[in-house]
Amino acid sequence: MIDERLQAIFDEIIRMNPGEPEFHQATREVVESLAPVVVKHPEYLESKVIQRIAEPERQIIFRVPWTDDQGNVHINRGFRVEFNSALGPYKGGLRFHPSVNLGIIKFLGFEQIFKNALTGMPIGGGKGGSDFDPKGRSDGEIMRFCQSFMTELYRHLGEYTDVPAGDIGVGGREIGFMFGQYKRITNRYESGVLTGKGVAWGGSLVRTEATGYGAVFFAEQMLKARGQTLDGKRCVVSGSGNVAIYAIEKLQQLGATVIACSDSNGVIHDDKGIDLDLLKQVKEAERARLTVYAERRSSARHIVQGNIWSIPCDLAFPCATQNELLKNDALALVKNGCIAVSEGANMPSAAEAVKVFLEAGVSYGLGKAANAGGVATSALEMQQNASRDFWTFEHAEERLKGIMIGIHDLCLETADEFGSPGNYVVGANIAGFEKVARAMLAFGVI
Numbered sequence: 457m458i459d460e461r462l463q464a465i466f467d468e469i470i471r472m473n474p475g476e477p478e479f480h481q482a483t484r485e486v487v488e489s490l491a492p493v494v495v496k497h498p499e500y501l502e503s504k505v506i507q508r509i510a511e512p513e514r515q516i517i518f519r520v521p522w523t524d525d526q527g528n529v530h531i532n533r534g535f536r537v538e539f540n541s542a543l544g545p546y547k548g549g550l551r552f553h554p555s556v557n558l559g560i561i562k563f564l565g566f567e568q569i570f571k572n573a574l575t576g577m578p579i580g581g582g583k584g585g586s587d588f589d590p591k592g593r594s595d596g597e598i599m600r601f602c603q604s605f606m607t608e609l610y611r612h613l614g615e616y617t618d619v620p621a622g623d624i625g626v627g628g629r630e631i632g633f634m635f636g637q638y639k640r641i642t643n644r645y646e647s648g649v650l651t652g653k654g655v656a657w658g659g660s661l662v663r664t665e666a667t668g669y670g671a672v673f674f675a676e677q678m679l680k681a682r683g684q685t686l687d688g689k690r691c692v693v694s695g696s697g698n699v700a701i702y703a704i705e706k707l708q709q710l711g712a713t714v715i716a717c718s719d720s721n722g723v724i725h726d727d728k729g730i731d732l733d734l735l736k737q738v739k740e741a742e743r744a745r746l747t748v749y750a751e752r753r754s755s756a757r758h759i760v761q762g763n764i765w766s767i768p769c770d771l772a773f774p775c776a777t778q779n780e781l782l783k784n785d786a787l788a789l790v791k792n793g794c795i796a797v798s799e800g801a802n803m804p805s806a807a808e809a810v811k812v813f814l815e816a817g818v819s820y821g822l823g824k825a826a827n828a829g830g831v832a833t834s835a836l837e838m839q840q841n842a843s844r845d846f847w848t849f850e851h852a853e854e855r856l857k858g859i860m861i862g863i864h865d866l867c868l869e870t871a872d873e874f875g876s877p878g879n880y881v882v883g884a885n886i887a888g889f890e891k892v893a894r895a896m897l898a899f900g901v902i
């Protein structure tokens with residue numbers, strides 16, 4: 457049950473942000489977790505710091521006109537929500553997907569505040585994107601869209617102000633086009649203004665791999681806390697994009713077998729284990745669908761619109777998108793013996809699914825903790841840019857691993873301290889909130 461005062465705060469958030477169910481879902485989870493905090497720290501209520509955190513500092517919505525290869529004009533909508541800069545410049549990815557709207561960007565930006573705080577790096581929270589659909593578009597079309605998007609966005613960015621990165625539909629190619637346009641408009645080689653850059657022009661080794669690797673390092677720590685290891689575990693990983701591919705890579709390196717992955721058309725079930733080289737060829741090089749993977753691999757079965765969560769496994773890694781794992785999926789995973797869930801995606805599990813995991817004693821690593829490796833490595837990229845340095849793969853990976861272990865331990869210690877041992881949801885939300893709230897109180901009412 458949610459505390460009466462917190463319920464009133466949440467009701468006000470709903471009233472102020474109508475028609476944004478994902479944002480309501482994300483804020484509800486955090487507000488609910490704060491019950492034991494406000495008992496210990498009534499000053500958070502008196503200073504209205506929860507309401508302040510729930511209100512973005514700035515929201516930018518803009519027109520993005522562009523021309524396709526046939527000369528037709530298209531108009532998309534661009535967003536950047538600069539949510540909270542208590543701990544550093546706004547930091548968070550850009551998503552290009554037709555489902556993008558203000559509510560989606562706000563939920564992602566809100567999650568980002570606490571995730572970034574958990575990393576211990578000096579970064580605030582923000583998120584952006586567009587309802588542009590990159591699927592099936594030529595390189596030229598993608599370039600013209602990115603240039604138009606940046607022609608408006610650039611005035612809001614800066615290495616001390618707002619530093620975007622990639623997310624769904626935005627990878628190295630798109631960051632390249634946007635960085636090029638930023639540099640051209642401003643006449644400044646400001647490396648620290650975007651992260652996820654190519655390693656030849658200011659990027660960091662391990663940034664591409666970081667979110668997926670980080671989610672696996674987090675799972676490794678959750679298993680360690682249960683006296684187990686990844687070795688020999690059978691895993692399912694939803695999605696087949698950046699996060700999924702590198703989660704699969706690290707799982708295989710650490711001795712686990714990944715038997716399934718997916719995209720928005722269907723599921724690949726491959727009992728022999730996913731062929732990672734083939735998956736990279738199909739997804740990264742050819743930008744093709746998973747049906748092509750199945751055509752080239754005899755042990756793989758492609759299930760059109762299949763449900764990946766019904767495949768028996770020891771560990772589940774949701775790495776596609778929000779609310780992709782519902783209550784019945786969680787019940788199926790528990791019934792089939794799944795012992796841990798580590799989220800590479802943002803808010804992939806619906807609130808009822810999370811409840812199922814927690815009640816069943818599944819080790820549940822929520823996205824804002826388990827997928828923080830991506831943004832943490834972005835902050836390491838900013839660090840290298842600021843010092844004109846370039847680290848080896850081994851050094852950057854070591855730093856990433858240390859950060860993930862730190863987040864894991866902080867979540868567990870905080871959960872313990874606030875009376876919910878083993879509950880990473882409570883631990884992550886309270887630990888992230890307290891870092892931000894303390895800074896905000898120090899700054900006065902701003």
Ligand code: NAP
Binds near residue numbers: 624777
């Ligand atoms: P990506 O490379 O664009 O891949 C996204 C994958 O998810 C694709 O396989 C895509 O399938 C699938 N997908 C996307 N929307 C879907 C939908 N509505 N229904 C079903 N499948 C869908 O993106 P990504 O960078 O891997 O991001 C995946 C998740 O991780 C997102 O939740 C993102 O916010 C989160 N995340 C990413 C990072 C990062 O560093 N990239 C960091 C933290 C969190 P199709 O190709 O068929 O669309």
